């Protein structure tokens with residue numbers, strides 16, 4: 165009998181070809197030709213191993229291992245779309261490993277007590293409309309009542325057009341996730357914590373929360389020659405000092421949080437004028453709301469001091485706040501137990517990136533497994549994960565799915 169690893173490789177290699185171009189990586193945008201071809205490939209593969217397959221109105225593919233009962237299913241899966249010029253593993257891994265598990269069960273003649281549904285989500289990356297995790301949001305009913313013509317791509321194409329061209333019918337926003345027992349997602353780490361720790365497996369504790377702000381620093385624009393240095397109210401000089409302070413504080417937190425000033429606009433933005441105003445973005449992410457509260461208080465305190473020194477004023481505006489989402493403890497415990505039984509070393513760690521689990525985690529008990537990303541690279545043609553940790557994660561996932569579908 166074939167090993168799980170062999171089945172996975174035989175499934176993953178052909179799937180990887182859809183949207184892949186030598187030197188260009190994988191470009192498999194939701195509802196594009198390679199996306200639909202990949203989806204059809206998965207569907208045919210699933211049907212050949214006895215799965216009940218269907219697409220919903222949005223274009224998510226659901227492949228169900230029938231159970232002995234019709235109890236609400238255990239869900240697993242990930243996204244089939246990629247970013248432009250992305251890698252082969254992001255998303256696809258979390259679909260192909262469970263499908264290989266279903267194939268192994270089929271080979272063995274094993275039928276779970278409760279159904280197992282493998283989901284290949286469409287439009288997790290947010291490439292089409294600028295909003296991530298739309299496929300999982302649609303399934304969870306979060307987009308109900310929206311107008312499909314109001315979703316428009318950068319090329320001016322509407323969701324309605326894309327769905328029609330993909331041959332999809334029915335309400336794309338109709339909720340159909342519930343009832344379900346739980347959701348498990350296997351994903352590449354996309355960072356380098358596992359590689360640094362030389363570990364093959366991560367069990368995700370929480371998906372970090374994220375908050376965005378706009379900070380406006382106001383000084384006085386004036387002549388760059390005639391304004392003496394001591395008389396200046398230079399908004400950009402103040403901003404520069406504050407940006408460095410944010411960086412230093414985040415670095416000193418030892419990864420309790422990360423903070424980024426990634427965007428700046430300077431007014432009047434001229435080489436011969438003392439900058440009168442600087443508008444900055446600030447993003448902070450952490451697994452702890454309290455940590456973010458403390459860090460933000462420090463950032464503001466620092467800005468107050470800098471404003472006094474540079475004789476400028478500032479305004480602080482919060483744009484949004486997505487709270488951290490802790491993973492389900494009982495599912496994390498199950499992963500831990502299986503990893504220990506299999507003698508697979510692991511660590512508990514937060515996910516610094518968003519995933520479909522972030523949406524489903526509000527609806528169902530949810531947990532995630534990470535495998536290492538070599539050099540922490542993802543969203544790149546160089547994205548790579550060694551086969552060995554994939555095999556180890558597959559074993560942990562298989563055992564967990566077996567237990568969860570057994571009652």
Ligand SMILES: [Zn+2]
Nearest residue numbers: 243254255351
């Ligand atoms: Zn992903």
